[in-house]
Amino acid sequence: MKKYLVGLLTIAMTALILVGCSNNASASDKTLNVGILQIVPHGSLDAARKGFKSELNKEVKAHDKSIKINYNYQNAQGDQSNLNSMAQQLTQKKNDLILGIATPSAQALAKKTKTTPIVVTAVTNLKSAGLVKNDEKPATNVTGTKDLGPVDKQLKLLKSLTKNNKPIGVMYNSSEENSVLQVKMVKKYAKNHNLKLNIVSVTSTNDVASAVSGMADKVSGIYLPTDNLMASSMKTIGKKAQAAKLPVVTGSIEMAEDGGTATYGINYNDLGKQTAKMAYQILINKKKPQNMAVETSHTLRLYVNKNNAKALGIKPDKIQKP
Incomplete structure (x- = not known):
């Protein structure tokens, strides 16, 4: 009888542990960690960042209101050494995705990781910057939007x-x-x-x-x-x-x-929003940057x-x- 009770107790405890693990996994799945690296503060890049955050929040909330997004925003203030150390920090942390704003930020991030998905914005030419193999099929962990105007x-x-x-x-x-x-x-x-x-x-x-x-x-x-x-x-x-x-x-x-x-x-707020839609596809629909074509601005004004x-x-x- 004792053996029987001990057996029941073991099964019950194992079940509780598994439920706990399941709940923890579920809780972690409800939080998205997004890093942001910006080379310098000014109107255009700030607008791109704000557009990105507002649109990503909106898209994720429409998909599942219970999902929270933790943003880790770093600004290098135009200093290259700051940029490199911040890129290192963001790639070492377990971010689900990192946004690189402007070419130097994007390049710094791409040098630090080949696995974490990176979306970029305010980059004039991703191929010439060494970020993708080509615009149609990047074949790297980087994709995003170009800011080349007419x-x-x-x-x-x-x-x-x-x-x-x-x-x-x-x-x-x-x-x-x-x-x-x-x-x-x-x-x-x-x-x-x-x-x-x-x-x-x-x-x-x-x-x-x-x-x-x-x-x-x-x-x-x-x-x-x-x-x-x-x-x-x-x-x-x-x-x-x-x-x-x-x-x-x-x-x-x-x-x-x-x-x-x-x-x-280009309106950079709009460009940031367009970039957020790409990030959503990666974070929620599990698309791979390697297969996502680089985009140009949908609107000129x-x-x-x-x-x-x-x-x-x-x-x-x-x-x-x-």
């Missing part, structure tokens, strides 16, 4: 705002791969349309004001690609250009909001900074989509 249309827009035949000014950071790629596109467009350029490269925020002042009398307007340094310096650029009565067309809407005149381009346009003597309602 450079040709943006230059056409700028030309429509200029009032003389002086060259178009172009300012960018030569140490950013994404900017170098866009400037190559600018040069190609200029060659095909007999457009003269005055190209200036800066690598520090300390040089931005003097660079704008230096080109003020030599150009008819300024074009800025989607460049992290330029985006971080938009208020300075906007003030200097406005004082010189120069229209500024930017690579993104957020840059134009912060000091440009107009753009026909004309944005006019009315205050800036008026200060330059340009009627905002006269600015048309290129």
Whole structure:
């Protein structure tokens, strides 16, 4: 009888342990851990991050209200050593997925892990950045959205705002791969349309004001690609250009909001939301980044900074989509 009771007790305890394990597994399945690495704080990248979080929260909640998302957000403040150590931290922790915002962040993460799913946004060209084999089928643990805007249309827009035949000014950071790629596109467009350029490269925020002042009398307007340094310096650029009565067309809407005149381009909040939908497919539907095609922005919009346009003597309602 004792043996029988002991046997029953053993079975009961084993069952309780198994139930407990089952409950623990269930509880852990109800929490998603998402890391986020951002190279520097500025309007465009911040908007992408906020769009990503809001859309992912919405999508997951619609799927299952009981699922919680823990975000681990790291910002390198433009420092490469910070970026590398933060990438190390995020890849060592058991994140279900990591978001890399901008090319340097994406590259830092991709170097640290080949297994954790990575989605990226605000990257101009994933293939040239060494993140994927090709856009159609990445064949790596990385996929995401590109922020390459319609450079040709943006230059056409700028030309429509200029009032003389002086060259178009172009300012960018030569140490950013994404900017170098866009400037190559600018040069190609200029060659095909007999457009003269005055190209200036800066690598520090300390040089931005003097660079704008230096080109003020030599150009008819300024074009800025989607460049992290330029985006971080938009208020300075906007003030200097406005004082010189120069229209500024930017690579993104957020840059134009912060000091440009107009753009026909990407809204980074929308791009972040688009990236979140890809993350949802990985986290909930168990899709693999290796097989998920890289996406470009679904929407392009004309944005006019009315205050800036008026200060330059340009009627905002006269600015048309290129």
